[in-house]
Amino acid sequence: MQTSRLIEELAPAGTSGSPSRETVPLRFAQIEMAVATDMADVKFDWHRLQAIKLNSLHQGFDWCEAWAKSHGRTLAVVVGRIGGRAVFILPLDVVLEKGIRVARLPGNHYNNLNTGLFDPALEVASAAELKPFLRMLRTALSPYADLVVLDCVPLSWRGSRHPLSALATTENQNHSFQLPLFPNFETTLAQLNAKTRRKKFRSQSRKIEAAGGYDHVIALDADEKHALLDTFFRQKAARLKMFGLPDVFHASEVREFFHRLVDAPTDGTDTSLTLHAIRMRGEHEGHVVAIAGVSRKGDHVICQFSSIDDSICPEASPGELLFWLMIEKSCRECAALFDFGVGDQPYKRSWCSQETVLHDILIAITPKGSVLKPLMVLATRAKAAVKHNPRLYTLLQKLRAAKTNKAA
CATH class of the missing domain: 3.40.630.30 (Gcn5-related N-acetyltransferase (GNAT))
Known part of the structure; x- marks a missing residue:
């Protein structure tokens, strides 16, 4: 046994x-x-x-x-x-x-x-x-x-x-997909094609800076959390509709579930749901082009959902940029595993060295x-x-x- x-x-x-x-x-x-x-x-x-x-x-x-x-x-x-x-x-x-x-x-x-x-x-x-x-x-x-x-x-x-x-x-x-993390972000990147990924990040940064720049937003205020979550629901619905797919977040009780999660108490670094976003500056001041919701328990970080608005600066791949920033932050905060969750997508395979x-x-x-x-x-x-x-x-x-x- x-x-x-x-x-x-x-x-x-x-x-x-x-x-x-x-x-x-x-x-x-x-x-x-x-x-x-x-x-x-x-x-x-x-x-x-x-x-x-x-x-x-x-x-x-x-x-x-x-x-x-x-x-x-x-x-x-x-x-x-x-x-x-x-x-x-x-x-x-x-x-x-x-x-x-x-x-x-x-x-x-x-x-x-x-x-x-x-x-x-x-x-x-x-x-x-x-x-x-x-x-x-x-x-x-x-x-x-x-x-x-x-x-x-x-x-x-x-x-x-x-x-x-x-x-x-x-x-x-x-299946689900994960990226092991190390305190040194460069060591984390070394599991992947680090040179190509750094080159891509620099290109994305230049393009989005040329469009006015951006802020990496982590919602802390209650009103900001709920407003950003509602923006995610709108973005995701529009994206799914564009591909002719049903909106899996449409039901009011499902939306209420996630709204309750962002209000759940935190315990140190542990959170039921934290919202990250890329928010534009300059000409497109305040426009949110990418959102992700992540949870953390101990050293395990899980991305629960993500969305993009490609009506502004799509060539900068804001969703990819946001993942870079979240993973880099997770490394600094001593997380050991960044989990992209279930579902096989090319962007997950490009980041992940582990499949469960x-x-x-x-x-x-x-x-x-x-x-x-x-x-x-x-x-x-x-x-x-x-x-x-x-x-x-x-x-x-x-x-x-x-x-x-x-x-x-």
């Missing part, structure tokens, strides 16, 4: 003799499980588990609370304990899909990386060892859900195996869930097959664009 490397990472330096309570390996067979419907009841345990390095910020308390409140729903929070100590938390948002109650992680498709919240002392279990866990999960969740869908889960993340990796059902259609394969874990809770599960797996595999076939993917994108334009 493999034990998570997090046990070693969190052990106090110089510890000898018997392991401490925090580092004694724990087994899934020891777990007692319950479901909480009031997040406040488990807030203390939630904050303790979310502080662990390898647990995704997308399952953090503020992220999940913002999603629940913006959608007006109560979460089903699965809590596992051993001897009274919370060893995992799985927050689930339950919605009806074709008459079947499907439980997903809060944030749904707007999450870039999902792990759940797990204590580092939990051993990575085999499929056989997880059978009692699955029985308990079905008993606990049957009043709430028919099928659990944990998507975009990395089975291996930053050197550690996910505790539920043996339950992986299928590979997700999307993500998987989906589907767990049928009731007979209804057992019926839907294979259909969802087939749909995911079909999407993956299309995305891996450039010709077919391009054709379907054109058909989708034509359908969207016709509807509009």
Whole structure:
């Protein structure tokens, strides 16, 4: 049986003799499980588990609370304990899909990386060892859900195996892309074609300076945060419309979710959502030509979204320029990983030296869930097959664009 490397990472330096309570390996067979419907009841345990390095910020308390409140729903929070100590938390948002109650992680498709919240002392279990866990999960969740869908889960993340990796059902259609960071920005660039990238940055800077110059804006004031976020929504909608694609940020509850995130409290360098922008000076004073929203937890920075307005100085590639500035700032602030999130795009590959394969874990809770599960797996595999076939993917994108334009 493999034990998570997090046990070693969190052990106090110089510890000898018997392991401490925090580092004694724990087994899934020891777990007692319950479901909480009031997040406040488990807030203390939630904050303790979310502080662990390898647990995704997308399952953090503020992220999940913002999603629940913006959608007006109560979460089903699965809590596992051993001897009274919370060893995992799985927050689930339950919605009806074709008459079947499907439980997903809060944030749904707007999450870039999902792990759940797990204590580092939990051993990575085999499929056989997880059978009692699955029985308990079905008993606990049957009043709430028919099928659990944990998507975009990395089975291996930053050197550690996910505790539920043996339950992986299928590979997700999307991969995610990361750039390791070093305190020295030049060392970070050395992983890429540094000479070409520096030359491109100088060219971009000259072009945008010729158009009047720019400021790298980081929204700090509450009014500025919300105004910049609304500008992003407008920019993104216009950009997607130009390509004949639906606006995935259109729903009012989705916009409210992100507005709540920019208001979430910060903890040192940790932030649920920070907005960066390129704002023009001179002739185009005040015009915002690029925006990005980033989150940070520990040494991990994730770009959640980005947009550009190419009506002014498109030859300067303001979106690329903004990424340079954000990555450079992240290096100065001792981040170790800049994450471009899910989805394969040329600009991500140009920046990233690391590609992470993500998987989906589907767990049928009731007979209804057992019926839907294979259909969802087939749909995911079909999407993956299309995305891996450039010709077919391009054709379907054109058909989708034509359908969207016709509807509009």
